[in-house]
Amino acid sequence: MKHFLRHCGLGLLFGLCALSAHAQDYRIGYVNTDRIFREANAAKAAEAKLQQEFSRREKDLVDQGNALKAAADKLDREGPTLPDSQRIARQKQLMDQDRDLQRKRREFQEDLNARKNEELQQLLDRANKIVRQLAIADKYDVILQEAVYINPKLDITDKVIAALNASGPGSAGSGSTGSK
Template sequence: MKYLSRQCWLGLAMVVLTLSAQAQAEEFRVGFVNTDRIFREANTAKAAQAKLEQEFAKRDKELADQGNALKAASDKFEREAPTLSESQRVARQKQLVEQDRDFQRKRREFQEDLNSRKNEELQQVLERANKVVKQVAETEKYDVILQEAVYINPKHDITDKVIKALNGGGK
């Protein structure tokens, strides 16, 4: 009886060692995706950027025009200041300060709105890219895909495959 249990123990050990060797023989696949490149090169990201530029072009031009008008008014004030009376100079300075404050407020609001919309658009691009990354990972049997790394061997970079799939070339 003792001999049989010892034989079972040895058999179990052999099975465990065999399974362990098989597990080590299986390749652990790691991939890497450069999200910055996706945001620069994928057609969906380029389309999002174009959409934002179109959406904010009018406000951007209005701000640029207002900034140019403010600069022109400030330059004119600098030229005319020596010939103005004290009360005229103070009134024009106050007017320029108010115009500048309004301009700075509008510029801040514009930047906040632009950043908010940009984040929304990039989030949509990222969600679509992540779906494609998952598809590539499942199709090519990757165990893990990283998006951030201090160093990555270029042989593990699957960014081109993801961009190609996002652009419709790898479906």
């Protein structure tokens, strides 16, 4: 068993050496999409657009939550002095309002996530187009998006962000992805 492992290890070592010598013929790049989503002006513009689009609904939900909490606190204070029928009716009303609020919060979160995914997909489409242009212009053979480890000298994320920023910060959601 030791001999087998030793032979496998030597074979792997020789294979990696040969692959390493052969890999020098290729130009490899790496793009960090998380950084693009955080740092590109188009990503920041999309985030601001979503904030503006959803801020009113979010405020309404917060206000409804505060009103519900105030009503529950009032019931807690007045509950011992209320007749059972009134107390039970108010408890049922509060439970119905709470259920309605939870439903509205879920719908809000689903709508927000859907819009966020749309905006991120548009940004990703633009970034991928720029990556392809850079790959052709700079003669890259492979550009990776995911890697366990990458040498920082292979990272072209800054070039992609600069190209995205140069193409306009707010154009991620303006429909410019469809024009060719």
